Amino acid sequence: MNLKRTVAIETEDSSASIRSGTRQPLQDGEIFSLAQALIDSRQNVSPKRLVEPGPSAAQLDALLSLAAAAPDHGLLMPWRFILVPAAQRHHLAEVFALALIDRDPGATLEQIESAREKAHRAPLLLVAVACLGHREPDTPSLERMVSMGAAIQNLLLGAHALGFGAGLTSGQAMTSPRLHKLCALAQGEAAVCCVNVGTVSRRKSASRARPLPAQFLSELMAESSDCSVQ
Numbered sequence: 665m666n667l668k669r670t671v672a673i674e675t676e677d678s679s680a681s682i683r684s685g686t687r688q689p690l691q692d693g694e695i696f697s698l699a700q701a702l703i704d705s706r707q708n709v710s711p712k713r714l715v716e717p718g719p720s721a722a723q724l725d726a727l728l729s730l731a732a733a734a735p736d737h738g739l740l741m742p743w744r745f746i747l748v749p750a751a752q753r754h755h756l757a758e759v760f761a762l763a764l765i766d767r768d769p770g771a772t773l774e775q776i777e778s779a780r781e782k783a784h785r786a787p788l789l790l791v792a793v794a795c796l797g798h799r800e801p802d803t804p805s806l807e808r809m810v811s812m813g814a815a816i817q818n819l820l821l822g823a824h825a826l827g828f829g830a831g832l833t834s835g836q837a838m839t840s841p842r843l844h845k846l847c848a849l850a851q852g853e854a855a856v857c858c859v860n861v862g863t864v865s866r867r868k869s870a871s872r873a874r875p876l877p878a879q880f881l882s883e884l885m886a887e888s889s890d891c892s893v894q
């Protein structure tokens with residue numbers, strides 16, 4: 665499915681074009697169908713399958729604005745993104761390589777090179793950082809992570825709507841003090857994953873079978889209504 669053609673999601677203020685009479689407002693059912701088509705067809709794209717071009721500066725700005733629309737209890741903005749431009753990727757590559765050697769001094773040259781290469785793959789690479797230190801109001805870390813996940817998902821869906829592929833990468837290097845230092849993370853901040861965006865060179869043949877609602881929905885039963893604790 666060519667989502668770019670089917671779902672022409674615009675980065676301009678669509679309400680303006682509706683007001684000026686150049687476009688008919690979408691009906692509720694159509695909006696749901698568009699959202700469904702977009703969300704259902706998104707799949708994680710490995711950075712190995714991402715090539716140039718990546719998003720333009722204006723597209724990146726639009727994607728980050730989507731992230732900013734994430735639910736955020738207490739309006740803390742408990743996450744941020746660090747753009748790693750091409751000219752700085754070698755620093756990230758070095759951190760990935762050294763983080764591997766730190767945890768496995770016996771790593772082969774091939775493994776070290778592969779770790780290094782991960783920093784160079786996607787045209788756009790953002791490090792997603794969770795801000796979990798003390799804030800007012802001091803909402804729990806779990807809630808902040810929910811906000812961060814929503815911000816990332818908004819960004820992934822936006823990239824997909826623009827016709828790009830996007831994927832997340834993480835791994836043990838995320839918790840390396842070397843990455844912490846490179847990203848100048850403050851106390852209470854944690855690098856969670858990298859968000860990789862670019863043009864898809866080749867897609868996976870099939871998307872994964874997604875869980876069915878019955879697998880993750882249960883209903884509160886009368887027998888479980890005893891809320892006394894020991």
Ligand SMILES: Cc1cc2nc3c(=O)[nH]c(=O)nc-3n(C[C@H](O)[C@H](O)[C@H](O)COP(=O)(O)O)c2cc1C
Pocket residue numbers: 706707708709710832833834835856857872
């Ligand atoms: C926080 C986070 C970190 C992830 N890190 C990796 C990773 O290191 N390598 C990888 O192949 N996929 C990674 N993924 C992507 C998942 O593997 C992917 O979302 C999952 O396989 C489901 O596929 P889908 O997104 O296409 O539905 C990560 C996902 C999340 C949420």
